[in-house]
Amino acid sequence: MERQSKLSSIPRVDSFTSHLGLVVMLGGMAMFFITLFVSQSILENRFGVSYMPGGGSTFLFHSSMNTVVLIVASLLLEMGWKKLCKDDSNSAILYQGSTLFASVVFLVSQVGLWNRMISAGFLPSTDLMGAFFYAFTGLHGLHIVGAVGTLGWLFWKMHTIEESELLIRWTVNARMFVHFLTVVWLFIFVRLFVMV
Amino acid sequence: MSTNSESFLTKYIFSTDHKVIGKQFIWLGIFFLFFGGYLSLLMRWQLAYPEQAVPWWLSWGIFFKDAGGIIDPDTYNQLFTMHGTIMIFWAVTPILIGGFGNYVIPLQIGAPDMAFPRLNMISFWTWILSSVVLLASYLLPQGPAAGGWTSYPPLSSPMGGIPGEGQTLWTLALVLMGTGSIMGAINYIITVVRMRAPGMTYFRMPLTVWGLWLTSIMNAVFVPVIAAGLILLLLDRVLGTEFFVAGGLASGPGGDPLLYQHVFWIFGHPEVYILILPVWGIVSDLLAVFSRKPAFGYKVTAICMSTICVLSSIVWGHHMYTTGMSPLLGKAFMFLTLLISIPSSIFFLNWLATLWKGNLHFEPPMIYTMGVVWVFAIGGLTGLYNATVTSDIYLHDTMFVVGHFHFTLAATLVLGLFAAIHYWFPKMFGREINRTMANIHFWVTFVSMNFVFFNMMVLGYAGHHRRLYNPMEFDFLKPLLGLNEWITWFAIINGVIQLLFIFNFVWSMFKGKVAERNPWGASTLEWTLDAPLPHGNFAQTPTVYSRPHEYSHPSLTDTDWVPQSEPIPGTA
Numbered sequence: 001m002e003r004q005s006k007l008s009s010i011p012r013v014d015s016f017t018s019h020l021g022l023v024v025m026l027g028g029m030a031m032f033f034i035t036l037f038v039s040q041s042i043l044e045n046r047f048g049v050s051y052m053p054g055g056g057s058t059f060l061f062h063s064s065m066n067t068v069v070l071i072v073a074s075l076l077l078e079m080g081w082k083k084l085c086k087d088d089s090n091s092a093i094l095y096q097g098s099t100l101f102a103s104v105v106f107l108v109s110q111v112g113l114w115n116r117m118i119s120a121g122f123l124p125s126t127d128l129m130g131a132f133f134y135a136f137t138g139l140h141g142l143h144i145v146g147a148v149g150t151l152g153w154l155f156w157k158m159h160t161i162e163e164s165e166l167l168i169r170w171t172v173n174a175r176m177f178v179h180f181l182t183v184v185w186l187f188i189f190v191r192l193f194v195m196v
Numbered sequence: 197m198s199t200n201s202e203s204f205l206t207k208y209i210f211s212t213d214h215k216v217i218g219k220q221f222i223w224l225g226i227f228f229l230f231f232g233g234y235l236s237l238l239m240r241w242q243l244a245y246p247e248q249a250v251p252w253w254l255s256w257g258i259f260f261k262d263a264g265g266i267i268d269p270d271t272y273n274q275l276f277t278m279h280g281t282i283m284i285f286w287a288v289t290p291i292l293i294g295g296f297g298n299y300v301i302p303l304q305i306g307a308p309d310m311a312f313p314r315l316n317m318i319s320f321w322t323w324i325l326s327s328v329v330l331l332a333s334y335l336l337p338q339g340p341a342a343g344g345w346t347s348y349p350p351l352s353s354p355m356g357g358i359p360g361e362g363q364t365l366w367t368l369a370l371v372l373m374g375t376g377s378i379m380g381a382i383n384y385i386i387t388v389v390r391m392r393a394p395g396m397t398y399f400r401m402p403l404t405v406w407g408l409w410l411t412s413i414m415n416a417v418f419v420p421v422i423a424a425g426l427i428l429l430l431l432d433r434v435l436g437t438e439f440f441v442a443g444g445l446a447s448g449p450g451g452d453p454l455l456y457q458h459v460f461w462i463f464g465h466p467e468v469y470i471l472i473l474p475v476w477g478i479v480s481d482l483l484a485v486f487s488r489k490p491a492f493g494y495k496v497t498a499i500c501m502s503t504i505c506v507l508s509s510i511v512w513g514h515h516m517y518t519t520g521m522s523p524l525l526g527k528a529f530m531f532l533t534l535l536i537s538i539p540s541s542i543f544f545l546n547w548l549a550t551l552w553k554g555n556l557h558f559e560p561p562m563i564y565t566m567g568v569v570w571v572f573a574i575g576g577l578t579g580l581y582n583a584t585v586t587s588d589i590y591l592h593d594t595m596f597v598v599g600h601f602h603f604t605l606a607a608t609l610v611l612g613l614f615a616a617i618h619y620w621f622p623k624m625f626g627r628e629i630n631r632t633m634a635n636i637h638f639w640v641t642f643v644s645m646n647f648v649f650f651n652m653m654v655l656g657y658a659g660h661h662r663r664l665y666n667p668m669e670f671d672f673l674k675p676l677l678g679l680n681e682w683i684t685w686f687a688i689i690n691g692v693i694q695l696l697f698i699f700n701f702v703w704s705m706f707k708g709k710v711a712e713r714n715p716w717g718a719s720t721l722e723w724t725l726d727a728p729l730p731h732g733n734f735a736q737t738p739t740v741y742s743r744p745h746e747y748s749h750p751s752l753t754d755t756d757w758v759p760q761s762e763p764i765p766g767t768a
Contacts, residue, residue: 036424
């Protein structure tokens with residue numbers, strides 16, 4: 001029997017399989033963040049809640065704006081996907097690009113928030129709140145960097161390939177990933193900035 | 197199928213073929229199996245001949261030169277830490293899950309490859325990266341991690357912990373390894389769910405696939421938990437946070453080292469099953485093949501394995517009875533842990549029932565499989581003492597625990613992976629492994645490992661604590677020196693005989709007798725293919741008509757088996 005060697009010679013998995021793979025991955029990520037949330041609750045329960053400089057209110061506006069930016073990114077991606085389904089690729093590209101831009105804005109703004117926090121003397125080693133603040137926002141930020149990479153790649157693919165079925169599949173995956181990160185951020189935002 | 201010219205790089209290094217990746221994992225695991233095993237021999241030397249120079253044939257004349265050939269306490273700590281870490285995460289896991297998971301799953305379910313071949317390749321290379329990080333810790337001035345394979349804070353903490361950055365690299369390596377592990381798990385889960393051949397229902401899957409699939413589900417659920425814990429530990433070490441730093445060591449109110457223990461064991465106990473489930477599956481299948489009978493209670497065995505997965509996720513507290521846990525909680529964990537013995541006993545009895553009145557063929561894979569049945573029985577039964585609060589309070593942290601988990605994990609897993617290697621060797625390399633050498637290897641390995649691990653339990657029952665640098669510092673342990681010496685020599689015999697295995701493995705790859713397509717008369721799908729198997733596996737997707745163990749069916753006349761891809765005569 002002859003050897004079949006190229007990856008392309010192996011049948012490509014269908015869209016549902018691809019999405020299912022992502023769902024399993026997101027499940028794993030959910031476990032990861034749940035462990036962090038539970039750890040924070042346990043330690044707070046044990047040692048009492050510590051607060052950010054100024055009781056958190058100083059940075060509430062900044063982080064609220066970040067939250068809005070991320071929600072907008074999610075919404076833009078959703079709209080882009082709808083356009084793609086309607087074969088309106090020009091609008092889809094526009095929305096896709098806007099999502100990418102919003103995600104980058106979120107990251108830059110997060111770096112700004114870190115900068116302000118550090119200037120205020122609020123460091124990872126300050127107390128448990130500091131430790132969890134940087135752990136949560138840093139780890140979430142790393143995932144957002146992954147999302148930006150994915151969105152950038154997708155944006156490039158939208159310009160280079162015609163196969164709409166593949167584009168829709170990838171967009172659905174990117175959509176799930178970005179929405180997931182938005183939901184995780186909402187939890188982080190509530191836990192770090194609102195509940196205290 | 198098309199012929200494509202492939203470069204060496206894409207064919208053997210950055211391959212996306214699940215079979216090549218499987219073999220890559222096996223080679224990686226074998227390397228670490230020897231490395232981790234070697235560390236254990238050094239450790240055993242120190243226990244048998246405390247503070248005496250390691251002989252040249254064991255130190256190869258290059259190690260411990262500065263200390264006059266003597267293993268110092270810090271090095272001893274590093275030895276047991278790296279032995280445990282390497283054997284669990286870089287030896288057994290790559291071989292059983294990475295190696296055989298990759299090689300066997302698509303073949304046994306009739307799939308052309310894994311669902312995500314590129315992810316599969318990335319998984320392997322992430323593993324390689326983690327290996328490099330782990331081994332790089334040996335180059336640090338203060339050496340690798342030394343806080344035990346569990347790396348509990350404060351031992352692993354920057355404040356009050358063991359000095360050096362080895363622990364930091366250890367933590368990073370584990371996070372990377374976990375990432376690779378999750379990638380593999382996603383692939384296995386989705387491949388089984390979505391890529392089974394027509395007719396391959398869940399209850400027609402070989403139990404090997406069941407074991408690997410359940411393992412993957414557990415990996416996907418629990419590895420992220422330890423990843424979170426390890427990242428918090430990493431932040432403690434790198435950024436000066438105090439998640440796990442408590443008391444006087446903390447600059448403020450601090451955190452809680454016990455939290456790490458909880459997080460560790462929420463993953464750590466399922467990890468035992470993550471490792472052992474593939475072996476249970478392999479043993480269940482191989483007993484049927486070499487007894488020439490259908491696996492007794494096939495469906496029940498699969499259900500029992502699934503039940504154990506669920507139960508294993510709620511029993512982590514039995515590792516922590518001595519942490520000041522409330523007695524009520526201890527009882528709850530004890531009850532839940534003992535519950536696991538019910539499904540375990542059921543499928544164990546299924547194994548025995550499969551053997552009962554079978555036409556037993558003692559081929560090399562079968563003798564290793566029988567070895568697993570024995571050592572798993574010992575490991576399982578001795579686990580009851582650790583699961584019970586009252587006896588565990590006495591036995592906790594003694595060599596009894598070491599003996600127990602070496603029966604359960606080391607002996608069971610190593611014999612299981614030897615069974616798997618000997619069973620699938622003809623399919624992997626197109627040649628038969630030498631039976632005489634395999635038989636010698638089995639008996640010497642089996643006898644020596646039983647001696648070593650059983651007597652570790654004897655030591656523990658006599659009060660010998662684990663992780664002691666020099667037991668001779670305690671009067672009550674002095675009478676046990678002779679036993680420690682015996683254990684060490686049997687461990688050395690065990691180590692040396694593995695050289696025969698590696699010789700047989702390599703020799704048979706090139707010089708072994710050319711294997712038939714189906715030398716064992718097995719009915720699972722991989723045996724319908726000629727070696728070497730092409731990328732893409734099946735020229736035509738097979739259709740499955742029966743369960744994986746249709747042996748000695750009354751309607752069969754010429755042979756006593758029928759492949760899953762053919763209807764059983766008279767039943768179509």
